[in-house]
Every structure is written in C-alpha cells, then in structure tokens.
Amino acid sequence: MTSAKEIKKRIKSISNTKKITKAMEMVAAAKMRRSVEAVLRTRTYANLGWATILNISESKDADKISHPLLEKRKEVKKALIVLIASNRGLCGGFNSAIINKALASVKKHKIPTDFIIIGKRGISIASRFGQNIISEFEKNDSSLIMTDVVAPAKMIINDFLEKKYDKVLMAYTDFISPAKQVPRMRQILPVDIANEDEYLGVVGKSEILKTSKDYIKEKEEKYLSGGFSFMYEPDADEVLDKILPRMIEVQLFQALLESNASEHSARMAAMNKATSAASDLVDELTLYYNKARQAAITAEIAEISAGVAGMKA
Amino acid sequence: MAKKTIKFEVVTPEKVVLKKQVLQVTVPTEDGEITVLPEHIPLMSILKPGVIEMKLEEGELEVMSVSGGFIEVMRDKIIILADTAERADELDEARIEEARARAEARKKELENVDEVQFANIAVQLEKEMARLKALTRWRRLKK
Known part of the structure; x- marks a missing residue:
C-alpha cells in the first residue's frame, strides 16, 4: 500500500494542475466571448455577399457572363483544400475533427489534392497524414483583421486562374453555439450553387438567418422573380472583377472567424472537463489518504497496546 | 395614392447600419451618381467613396457616408455591401x-x-x- 506521504504528494500535484486548467478555462472563456462577438458582427455581411455572388452565378444570363472565377471546369484534375486549424493544442478534438473531415473527403473523391493550412497546430498534425501541403499560414490568435486573409486569398485565386487547381475547397469549423461546433467543407471556387454534399450551407448557417440553399432559392423567388438578369455598371467584367475576389476574401475571413470562435469554445470545454476530472481525482485520493492515515494510526495503537499487554504479563 | 417604397439595407463587415423602407436612394457609383427608385431593374454596381442620400417614407431625407463597396438592386430590395458606412447624424x-x-x-x-x-x-x-x-x-x- 502506498504511504500517506506519497498520496499527499500526488494530491498536491493534481491540485496544481487543476489550478492551471482552471486558469486556461477562464482565458479561453474571455477569448471566446470576444471571438463570438466578432463572428456575429460579420455574419450578415458575409452571408448577404455570398448570396449575391450565388445569385450572379445562377442568373438567367449566367452563360453570357464569363468570368474566370465563375467558370465550372468539366474535369476536375486537381483540388485544393484550405484547412483552418488552431495555433495551439489542448482544445479537445478540435483539430483532429476538421482534419479527419478533410481527409474523408479526399478519400471519397479520389482526386489528387493539395493542402493550404492555416494555424500552427494543424501543420504538425496534417503532415503526419502524408498529404501534400503547399503552404502554411500563421494566424493571429485573438484579434483577427481582414488583412490576415489577403495573402491566402490571393494565392488561391491566382492558383485557380492559372489552372493549377480546378476546385478550391475550404475546411473550417462552424460555430453554432459554445457547446456545439461542426466541422464543414465548402467549395469556394468556382462559385457554384448546385453542388453536391459538400455544399452544406453558407458560412455560419444559422436558424435565425436561415442562410442555406433554401434561403438563396427563396431570395431568388422573392426578389428576383424567375428569369431575371442583372444589369451591370460600368460593365459585367469590371463589377465581377471587383466583387468576386472581395467576397472570396470575406468568405475566407468569415471561415477564419468561425474557426476561431469554435476553437476557443472547444478549448474552454476541454479545460472545463480537465478541471472537473482533476477535482474528482483529488476527492478520490483524499479518501485514500485518510484511509492510509487511519490505518497507520490503528497500526500504531495496536503496537502500543500489544507492548503494554506484553509488559503486564 | 400611397407612394411605392422599396426595402433598403446597408451592411458593413461590422454591422447592419441601416434597414428601412425608402422611396428613393441616391448612391455614388464609379460612373457617377445614380438614383434608384422602386421597380428598378436588377442592377449591380461598384460604389466609390461618397454620400448616400435616401428619401424615407414620409419624404424625409437622410444622409450617409460610404467608403466604397457594392450595390445590388433587386425587385423589391436594395442591398449595399459597404466597406464602411456611417449615418450623418452619428x-x-x-x-x-x-x-x-x-x-x-x-x-x-x-x-x-x-x-x-x-x-x-x-x-x-x-x-x-x-x-x-x-x-x-x-x-x-x-x-
């Protein structure tokens, strides 16, 4: 049986760990609040913008408007996945969930795929799976600004235009509530509404905004009444040249914000679990400690009384 | 006869700045100022920094500044996706x-x-x- 002293030592070390996890939980909670605010602020803009773009790609004269970023290529030879992970670990299954999601899709479609990874932690995990990572981006942990996504956005647009890739997807974790985050895959290039299972909804699909495929359809029926076509000023090319890259940036930015909010929520949950596990362990060990202490006392008394009995005899 | 109004929304990455029924909207596009009335055909254009002026239901005028963005005109709705936008009274x-x-x-x-x-x-x-x-x-x- 372990001695009381050893148990005491373990109790001490576990309560120290508990203090750390508790502190990390609190930090994550503060960061989460901020990132959730940020994500909610930009959601409307991102969703409206994306709906606009999907409407363009769907409009009646879509065939006439030929913009390279809207062009759906007949054969998809190579795909690119932009995967948004976290910078740090200790956030439960956050990183592995999103990476598994991406790998499952690669396996299913059997198209050669390259990866762009955002977030330090994702790089070390993803490189274990032997995927071809063409570039890595760091991300800011707390305060994200639009310029953070300019570089990766430019890169994917250029690579797509140069026909290095025929499809660009984005893997990110959608923030639904502090208790629920869902890993998602979405196609961002070419812009296409009629997409198979990978199209799961507009970024940050939520009950309130009802931004999903149905929403786009609804918008089309309600505001554009079948067989519409847009008039462009100054002309279609110029407008699309401006709006498409901008909206792709916005989408990427929104995905980054969603992932960030999800990451902090996941970390908060993981740390909360760790803290309560530490509490349980301390309780259990205290019980053992008391038992051991009691056993030692009992043994001592037994010895003494045995000694006294021996002297009397 | 009640005048026809159209839904008008101004959104920036920070927030929804404005959501109102309006009679008409004047916006600064790259080709110059345009005024959009209800029943306008679907239109898409680029905004440059300038002033947005709108006429509210009671004929009252309201002014906003915008620093660039896009305007999307649909059958019953105008959306402005602005980089930044502020109402003049703010x-x-x-x-x-x-x-x-x-x-x-x-x-x-x-x-x-x-x-x-x-x-x-x-x-x-x-x-x-x-x-x-x-x-x-x-x-x-x-x-």
Missing part, C-alpha cells in the same frame, strides 16, 4: 476634420516613400472626405 465634425488633416499630413510626408502605404493613406483621406461631405449635406438639410 458623425462628429471635429473628429473627422482631425482625421482628415492627419491623413493629409501623412500623405505629404510619404509621397515618395512607399506605394502601398501611400495608397492606403489616399483611401483613408477619401473616406474622411466622404464623411465630411455627408455631414455638410446633412447640415444643409436640417436648416
């Missing part, structure tokens, strides 16, 4: 004047230094000018 002249002076001073300093930085400051300056313009127009309306 603008503070002293602050704008200060920001404008700062941007101008920096522009002079940097003229030969860095192309990107220069472009940034020029954009900033344009934005402040748009704000100022919105404010002066707003003042005139209120008189």
Whole structure:
C-alpha cells in the first residue's frame, strides 16, 4: 500500500494542475466571448455577399457572363483544400475533427489534392497524414483583421486562374453555439450553387438567418422573380472583377472567424472537463489518504497496546 | 395614392447600419451618381467613396457616408455591401476634420516613400472626405 506521504504528494500535484486548467478555462472563456462577438458582427455581411455572388452565378444570363472565377471546369484534375486549424493544442478534438473531415473527403473523391493550412497546430498534425501541403499560414490568435486573409486569398485565386487547381475547397469549423461546433467543407471556387454534399450551407448557417440553399432559392423567388438578369455598371467584367475576389476574401475571413470562435469554445470545454476530472481525482485520493492515515494510526495503537499487554504479563 | 417604397439595407463587415423602407436612394457609383427608385431593374454596381442620400417614407431625407463597396438592386430590395458606412447624424465634425488633416499630413510626408502605404493613406483621406461631405449635406438639410 502506498504511504500517506506519497498520496499527499500526488494530491498536491493534481491540485496544481487543476489550478492551471482552471486558469486556461477562464482565458479561453474571455477569448471566446470576444471571438463570438466578432463572428456575429460579420455574419450578415458575409452571408448577404455570398448570396449575391450565388445569385450572379445562377442568373438567367449566367452563360453570357464569363468570368474566370465563375467558370465550372468539366474535369476536375486537381483540388485544393484550405484547412483552418488552431495555433495551439489542448482544445479537445478540435483539430483532429476538421482534419479527419478533410481527409474523408479526399478519400471519397479520389482526386489528387493539395493542402493550404492555416494555424500552427494543424501543420504538425496534417503532415503526419502524408498529404501534400503547399503552404502554411500563421494566424493571429485573438484579434483577427481582414488583412490576415489577403495573402491566402490571393494565392488561391491566382492558383485557380492559372489552372493549377480546378476546385478550391475550404475546411473550417462552424460555430453554432459554445457547446456545439461542426466541422464543414465548402467549395469556394468556382462559385457554384448546385453542388453536391459538400455544399452544406453558407458560412455560419444559422436558424435565425436561415442562410442555406433554401434561403438563396427563396431570395431568388422573392426578389428576383424567375428569369431575371442583372444589369451591370460600368460593365459585367469590371463589377465581377471587383466583387468576386472581395467576397472570396470575406468568405475566407468569415471561415477564419468561425474557426476561431469554435476553437476557443472547444478549448474552454476541454479545460472545463480537465478541471472537473482533476477535482474528482483529488476527492478520490483524499479518501485514500485518510484511509492510509487511519490505518497507520490503528497500526500504531495496536503496537502500543500489544507492548503494554506484553509488559503486564 | 400611397407612394411605392422599396426595402433598403446597408451592411458593413461590422454591422447592419441601416434597414428601412425608402422611396428613393441616391448612391455614388464609379460612373457617377445614380438614383434608384422602386421597380428598378436588377442592377449591380461598384460604389466609390461618397454620400448616400435616401428619401424615407414620409419624404424625409437622410444622409450617409460610404467608403466604397457594392450595390445590388433587386425587385423589391436594395442591398449595399459597404466597406464602411456611417449615418450623418452619428458623425462628429471635429473628429473627422482631425482625421482628415492627419491623413493629409501623412500623405505629404510619404509621397515618395512607399506605394502601398501611400495608397492606403489616399483611401483613408477619401473616406474622411466622404464623411465630411455627408455631414455638410446633412447640415444643409436640417436648416
């Protein structure tokens, strides 16, 4: 049986760990609040913008408007996945969930795929799976600004235009509530509404905004009444040249914000679990400690009384 | 006869700035100012920094400044996706004047230094000018 002293030592070390996890939980909670605010602020803009773009790609004269970023290529030879992970670990299954999601899709479609990874932690995990990572981006942990996504956005647009890739997807974790985050895959290039299972909804699909495929359809029926076509000023090319890259940036930015909010929520949950596990362990060990202490006392008394009995005899 | 109105929404990455029924909207596009009335055909255009003016249901005028973005006109709805936008009644002249002076001073300093930085400051300056313009127009309306 372990001695009381050893148990005491373990109790001490576990309560120290508990203090750390508790502190990390609190930090994550503060960061989460901020990132959730940020994500909610930009959601409307991102969703409206994306709906606009999907409407363009769907409009009646879509065939006439030929913009390279809207062009759906007949054969998809190579795909690119932009995967948004976290910078740090200790956030439960956050990183592995999103990476598994991406790998499952690669396996299913059997198209050669390259990866762009955002977030330090994702790089070390993803490189274990032997995927071809063409570039890595760091991300800011707390305060994200639009310029953070300019570089990766430019890169994917250029690579797509140069026909290095025929499809660009984005893997990110959608923030639904502090208790629920869902890993998602979405196609961002070419812009296409009629997409198979990978199209799961507009970024940050939520009950309130009802931004999903149905929403786009609804918008089309309600505001554009079948067989519409847009008039462009100054002309279609110029407008699309401006709006498409901008909206792709916005989408990427929104995905980054969603992932960030999800990451902090996941970390908060993981740390909360760790803290309560530490509490349980301390309780259990205290019980053992008391038992051991009691056993030692009992043994001592037994010895003494045995000694006294021996002297009397 | 009640005049026809159209739904008008101004959204920036920060927030939904405005959501109202309006009679007409005037916006600064790259090709010049245009006025959109209800029943306009679907239109898509690029905005440049300037002043948005709208006529509300009771014929009241309201002014906003915008620093660029896009306008999407649909059958019963106008959406403006702006980079930034402020309502004139929320603008503070002293602050704008200060920001404008700062941007101008920096522009002079940097003229030969860095192309990107220069472009940034020029954009900033344009934005402040748009704000100022919105404010002066707003003042005139209120008189």
